[in-house]
Amino acid sequence: MSGLTLQNVVKKFAEIQVIHGVDLDIDDGEFCVFVGPSGCGKSTLLRMIAGLEETTSGAISIGDRDVTNADPAERGVAMVFQTYALYPHMTVAENMGFGLKMNGHDKAEVKSKVSEASRILQLDDYLDRKPKALSGGQRQRVAIGRAIVRGPEVFLFDEPLSNLDAELRVEMRVEIARLHKEIGATMVYVTHDQVEAMTLADKIVVLRAGKIEQVGAPMHLYRDPDNKFVAGFIGSPAMNFCDATVENGSIEVPGFGLDALAPPQGMTAGTSKVTVGVRPQHIKINPDGSTHTVEHSESLGGVSYVYLRADSGDRLTVEAGETAPASNGDRVGLDIEIDRAMVFDGDTEARIR
Structure with missing residues (x-):
């Protein structure tokens, strides 16, 4: 696994600047949550890390590699989206192993990695089912499993619980926290829900209008906010x-x-x-x-x-x-x-x- 560093990262769409010189260090194995209101730039920043958006200026490093201009496939990241994006005609096992299969990995290796991800996510009883036979929480676990089998250096989550009902959101929060504890991977998680941020994060990054307002541990931000915005956003x-x-x-x-x-x-x-x-x-x-x-x-x-x-x-x-x-x-x-x-x-x- 590897840490992540952003140095004076800027993003512009034509003449409109949406990310304003972000500097951030995320340690190896840390669970970092980007939180803020809609339109603050948190998903854009995550997509820049993934390589799905070009970086206008600045540098992005994963471990000791500068990946600012690298293709998404070369960055060593895996992304879990808000929508599950599962292939409806494939079983759970086939969905989880599809990326490895397409990259030419042999069947034994694919089966081994799918089996390990299934064990971690408690999906062993569902491997032969197709997505339509799964609940929303189970589908999201399959999407996470698809990321795990790739063995990425950094996991990226873009509001993965937004489509779930309240009970499933709580269940999946526990699942993701347990996953992080078990595999010890570097994870960057985007949400507008400060409860998710407080319960999951080692480090919270509070964003507003494309700028970082404050970075710190959840209880530090709660007890010692730097400004009125952070004080009002953190805490429920x-x-x-x-x-x-x-x-x-x-x-x-x-x-x-x-x-x-x-x-x-x-x-x-x-x-x-x-x-x-x-x-x-x-x-x-x-x-x-x-x-x-x-x-x-x-x-x-x-x-x-x-x-x-x-x-x-x-x-x-x-x-x-x-x-x-x-x-x-x-x-x-x-x-x-x-x-x-x-x-x-x-x-x-x-x-x-």
Whole structure:
């Protein structure tokens, strides 16, 4: 297996630049997830690594090989797409071994590699079936198996779970995590689902508008985001944000009912406009208060979410226990874990620490 390096990678379609000088190192055996909203460039970047899109400028290396201008077949990568793209007239075993067969590998080698991939993916009972006799999750496992038999240096996944229902998505997340642990391969995985990113990744790359916003381990990004965008994108439900003002050396945040939040050390004396963020998990409802109105609540079994409107007009989400502690229309207050509050520059959206 090999690591992956991107150096000042740029992609343009005619005069439109969609990837802006991306620099990234992915270690050998690391599971790296590209995450971001639709249109941020994550799939384009993955396709550039695969060689399916030309690199306008910059360099892409796999191990110690510069593959920037190499053909896809010469890069040592295997890609799993959102659609399964299986041959309907072939069995599972034939689908998995087709690439090796077309490249002239002998039957014994193809059978051996298909057998090993089948064992890893628990497909032994399905090898003689055709795709129409498989569930969506089983078809996706076959597509992954087809990649495994090639023995690539780097596995690339382009939103492979998007076509599955919620239960199968959870099942396949576990399968992919187990696969990575067993074969120890370098994997690059694209998704817009930050839950997938948090649960699968060793390293998350948060992208916006073709640029990297932040790179780090999942819990590092959750606990220490560099800016408002990353703070809002990582974590479910999303972080609550309220505009605030700075007066007499303290921060007033009407949306959270805070009138004297101590400013972070890095805030300069001239700062007057900031945004304060607090995660739903770090707020508790105080039934004795009267600064917020309960607009709606949802019970999901083990957890509930309460949606509030502050007197200032700000809307907030609070994560509570199994039963919502207030009813629709109730007036309540908030108990906030002040040390968990994050402050962002009101203009640049950069984190002030």
